[in-house]
Amino acid sequence: MSRKHDHPCAIAEALNILGDRWTLLIIREAFYGATRFGEFLTNTGISRNLLTERLSQLVEADILERTPFADRGTSHAYALTAKGRALDTVVMALTEWGNSYLYGDGKEPVLARDEASGEIIRRIEPVTSDGQIIARQNIVIEAGPGGDGRTLSRISKAKSHPFAE
Amino acid sequence: MSRKHDHPCAIAEALNILGDRWTLLIIREAFYGATRFGEFLTNTGISRNLLTERLSQLVEADILERTPFADRGTSHAYALTAKGRALDTVVMALTEWGNSYLYGDGKEPVLARDEASGEIIRRIEPVTSDGQIIARQNIVIEAGPGGDGRTLSRISKAKSHPFAE
């Protein structure tokens, strides 16, 4: 990745870590249970030098944790931290979007299913603290405590209900 | 973006379109109401040549739609399609993760709020077709109808409950 975004925005800041072709694929593998260098290598198709760099960035960012793990050779286990596991919604949202809009019904390569209901998972929704689904037309965006002047002016010109319709 | 991922996986395929530093920032701006070249340019900080390329990729991918729009000069409006609007969960999930784990409570630059309850939005959840929240430990992944042999072997070695814990 070249230079970093520096404007105050959660998405921009997240993309400083996740915004490339490989990082979320590595994180997908971590969710699926990969722990070793070689597993990430063969399951994603990334090259060795990039994998080395990305893994160390993810460890640095506290998304993966590296622990020694001796069987043969010099080997380590990379596992998701709490911060990394919190990316589950991002992974599920991307999976759902890709399945629905890039493959389509009946052509999905990998599916997530709810064992309790038996349903394939097709909806990811924002919910209130007591579990009520929040309707898109009720969602507003506003400057938060960490916003600066530029944020304020950008947000003030923005649609107040960005996800409605 | 360099070469494309070619293995059957919704995330890999999604990253072929969204997997760079800028694309999701452009999509964020589209949700916030930006429609014009100049708005995307100044609100994201991307360079002109890249913005040109990314916008045309997004139009090509049917995520944005370009329509003529004459006031002064040569101008067009870029607006989200249905496929683009379906990325709302990805945008919300990234926003929520970034706010929680990169900024932290009380330091969020931009917040999403539910007008109905007044709450700041902090939970994004998979739900069943009738709106019940699906518990992480009940989520299993499985090969779908579009999977090939490689998918099958990758998935069969994967943790069956990737989001549990």
Place this chain on the structure above:
DNA sequence: CTTAATAGTTGCATTTCAAGACTAATGATT
């Protein structure tokens, strides 16, 4: 003490990015 397995490094050719100058198209101004 050699071999095999795993993880990682190095060097190099290619591709992409970043930045700014330049061009094109169109409505407004005189």
Place this chain on the structure above:
DNA sequence: AATCATTAGTCTTGAAATGCAACTATTAAG
């Protein structure tokens, strides 16, 4: 009509990231 202002986009160039393959290092097994 001619010029100007505005918006969108192209072109050029140096810098940075990527992809590939060969090489090195570390440790366990035999």
